[in-house]
Amino acid sequence: KAGVTQTPRYLIKTRGQQVTLSCSPISGHRSVSWYQQTPGQGLQFLFEYFSETQRNKGNFPGRFSGRQFSNSRSEMNVSTLELGDSALYLCASSYSGGFTPQHFGDGTRLSIL
Amino acid sequence: GIQVEQSPPDLILQEGANSTLRCNFSDSVNNLQWFHQNPWGQLINLFYIPSGTKQNGRLSATTVATERYSLLYISSSQTTDSGVYFCAGTNYGGSQGNLIFGKGTKLSVKP
Numbered sequence: 001k002a003g004v005t006q007t008p009r010y011l012i013k014t015r016g017q018q019v020t021l022s023c024s025p026i027s028g029h030r031s032v033s034w035y036q037q038t039p040g041q042g043l044q045f046l047f048e049y050f051s052e053t054q055r056n057k058g059n060f061p062g063r064f065s066g067r068q069f070s071n072s073r074s075e076m077n078v079s080t081l082e083l084g085d086s087a088l089y090l091c092a093s094s095y096s097g098g099f100t101p102q103h104f105g106d107g108t109r110l111s112i113l
Numbered sequence: 114g115i116q117v118e119q120s121p122p123d124l125i126l127q128e129g130a131n132s133t134l135r136c137n138f139s140d141s142v143n144n145l146q147w148f149h150q151n152p153w154g155q156l157i158n159l160f161y162i163p164s165g166t167k168q169n170g171r172l173s174a175t176t177v178a179t180e181r182y183s184l185l186y187i188s189s190s191q192t193t194d195s196g197v198y199f200c201a202g203t204n205y206g207g208s209q210g211n212l213i214f215g216k217g218t219k220l221s222v223k224p
Contacts, residue, residue: 033211043199043214056211088154092212098203101146101161102212107154 002027004093004105012111018079021108025072025093031055032074033102034066037088046089049074050097078110086112114204115140117215125221126190134185134198134218142202145176146212147185150197159185159198190222 005024013019025032034046045058049068066076072093078085088109092102116139126132136147147159160167160174162183167174171190176183183200197219201212 035212035214042216043201043212045211045213048211058211090156099144099163101158103158104148104156107156109154 004091004103006089006091006105006108008108009106010109010111012113013081014113015081015083017081018077019081019110020075020077021089021091021110023074023076023091023093023105025074025091026103029093029095029103030072031094031097031100032068032072033092033094033097034074034076035090035092036060037090037107038086043090046076048097055097081112083112086110115142115202115213117200117202117213119198119200119215119218121218122216123219123221125223128190128192128222128224130190130222131186131188132190132220134187134200134220136183136185136200136215138181138183138202140204141178141181142204144212145178145183145200145202147174147183148199148201149194150199150217152196156199187220190220192222192224195220195222 031050033048048056052068068074088107090107092104094100094102118137150156162176164178171188173186197217199217201214
């Protein structure tokens, strides 16, 4: 069974630009969660999608948004990039979100210049 | 929301040694999980363990939900065990899809 696939693996952008990251969950998984990992703040929850609906959202500004498609693939978008957005962005999939283990992709490392 | 405290923050072991990592929660949690992040950044799910004890090879985990803590045991450590170990859970009764992570235990296993 294929794991969680995130693309791209690395990305370099400049301040003010926007970026879209993609996540394909494990086949059959319907929940996709996104996390940001930085040295200072650690792993922080961004949002979760289940059956194309945002089910929960973390404490991030509105510049961070996402969506989920009918095949459960998810994208997250960050607009008006800031230097502080430099981070490893991790996507996790699970069968239902709750009471099932989450499995992570390899992440997208985003660098803002 | 819940607070997750992990100890120790850093651990250096000689290959072959055993270790115990601890995770304390400020309140009742659901979906308690342990992860290993290797030096390349990959985050691997080790255990989904809301309560009880599980074993997988040289690793085992125990969660005592009533006392709000979980332990991860690593026996006969190997250099490939190096990395950061995280525990995470969700607020009891809250949305289940958002894991709250501890700051991790950084483990270095020396040959």
